[in-house]
Amino acid sequence: MTEVKSPEVAAPPAQVPDELTPGRSRWHGLRPYAPLAALVVAAIVPYSTVNLPGVFEGPLNSPGTLQLLAICLVFGGLAAGYDLLFGRTGMLSFGHALYFAAGVYGTDVLVTRGGLPLWQAALLTITGGTVLAALLGAVALRTVGIAFAMVTLAFAQVGAILVARDFGGLTGGEEGLPLDVSGLPSALVGVANTVNLYWLALAYLALVVFVVHRVSGSPTGRVLAGLRDDERRIGVLGLDPYRFKLVAFTLAGGLATAGGVVYCLIVGGASPHVTSSELTLSLLVMVVLGGPGTRWGPVLGGVLYMYLDHRLTAFGTSDAVNSLPAFLSHPLSQPLFVLGTVFILAVYFFPGGLASLRTRLHPLLTARRRR
Template sequence: MTVTTGVPTLVPGRTGSSLPFVVGAALVVMMAVLPLLNIQLPGILPGPTYTPGTLALLSLCMVFAALALSYNLLLGTSGMLSFGHALYFGAGAYGLGLALKYLGVPLWPGALIALVGGLVIAAFTGAISMRVSGIPFAMVTLAFAQAGSVLVRRNQAVTGGEEGLRLPVEHVPDWLVGVVNTRNLYWLTLVVLVVVYLVVLWVDRSRLGHLAQAARENELRVQVLGLRPYTAKLIVFVVAALCASLAGIAYMLLQSGTQPSTVGADLTITVLVMVVLGGVGFRWGAIVGGVLYTILDQRLTVLARSDAIAGLPDVLRIPLSEPLFLLGVLFILVVMFLPGGIAGTIDAWVRRRRGERTRSQLRQLADAQDAADTATGEPQPAEVRG
């Protein structure tokens, strides 16, 4: 019987672990210089990449990519399906607005206050929600999200109620206010996305992340080993919430305000779709899912209002005029034909190709060894089958 083990060292040309960092750094540099270039993608971007409209769309894509990354840390790393993750996104957005409005502090202290507020809310709600797991955990987080949504909508005097909360621009630096400074907001959201990615990467590769992953697979076994999965998962929960709050702060600055919809469970479901679309458990998949969903949502809205759709028969016009219908169809197709999401499908294909290449090279090595044995006249060992 022949036993084959993993043989990455036998594969010449195999790239090292530094390749993802090199590619990531190149992408960050490319995104950083994008506002200085004149690149047009008709049908995808509303105009050249240096125009405020395109930069605003790309900035929104990066905000939701950061939010999807934070949710992927929760779902992909720890296996916790939460319906209340938007609560911490809204805590960052509303926390910044309330700190600037009622405390009169500058932007950066206000952002710190918003992060601390998100931390406190996450620690409190997480400690309660994680007393249960599975579907009960999802229901408890949904209850907290609904409570936060009601609190924001009903408190007209403080949060602005249904009209939302406007950003007090008098406490924001001039270089972050106005359409003319959209380029600066774009760079700020890029920094937020990079920071969130580095935090998620650190957690995934740390002992904390490994423990959370082990608890995701078999929490009872982790407990038997004398470890504390509850503490590890709670810390991951809080870190993911902090990343979501940071994305909420960027959203508040980008939109110059926020609405109650940033707190409710609907946004969490949207982020869940982004993560599933990109591929659960893949960091770059969460980014791709967030960017792709946001662009589709924005561009399909424009398409739904176009004259081409308005001239169609009712049987086609009514569904095609609803962007959510088209996004829902896309999600169903992804779940049916790409169950691992975009990143999961690509990763499976790469693994298959790598396995085929490895087996081919092993066969070549075996043939070369047989040829050498034949040339030297050495007896070949008898094949053992079992």
């Protein structure tokens, strides 16, 4: 802080984001279209009957596989939204599960207990969740750093208590609340229509990625990145950090609520585990594993985490693991043990997450090519 720079020394040029550097390969011209191609491939997955033994239990277009994929996609979007807070603005919130849970329970309660049509319930829920995020954010953002993390954690705990204690008999307490499907559009109901839910989840993911991308590219996004790197400097520039942080917090909360609406439809109800602080912790794990502050890292991390969380249970009960000695097979049958360990290793050895893998492997690959 006390260093004095002579005016002649030019500051080193700001690092240009990887996405903007012109590539040297012939794929350079096609790169902007890669996300579009990925979206198209993801959209036509339900038409394929490919059987991937070991990866999924049934063919790709079976309802079970599609539901798992849809959950993975929703969490990919949720992680991308959380990254708007953690990776791009540098806010460590431990209460993001609250807004997701508001989406899940809001939709469920309004449809099942209130008898509203789905579109009204969804609209009301998303509005309510965004307003909730704005209100709580306005209080929580009066603190910074670790205190902010604790306050958000406490607010989320209130949500968990409200749901678990079941005030007024609305939420169904610990048993959860199955969604009343009689009033829903028929295209979203039933095992045969799982494919529509899959597309809905895909649309949600695309929306979140688009919004986060646009926001982070806008002048506001640059201010947010500035807040992450040096909050005081933003203040010196005459911008109000509090307002920008509140915008990011509200936006992320609204996106999480929308994710909750989609998730509620996919799993057909609400259960109290979506309010737990563990969900926020796993969002944090997803983002860090994928690569905070990158466009595709959090999405990748979210999809992979949910996939592993579901599939490791099957892996843990497989013969290969059961034949191991007990001191190995028991921990390996716990998905959270494996994921938690991988996460700790990632913090030490892959600070940039999956998204940094390519730049890390780059020297290795060029060395091989030269040979």
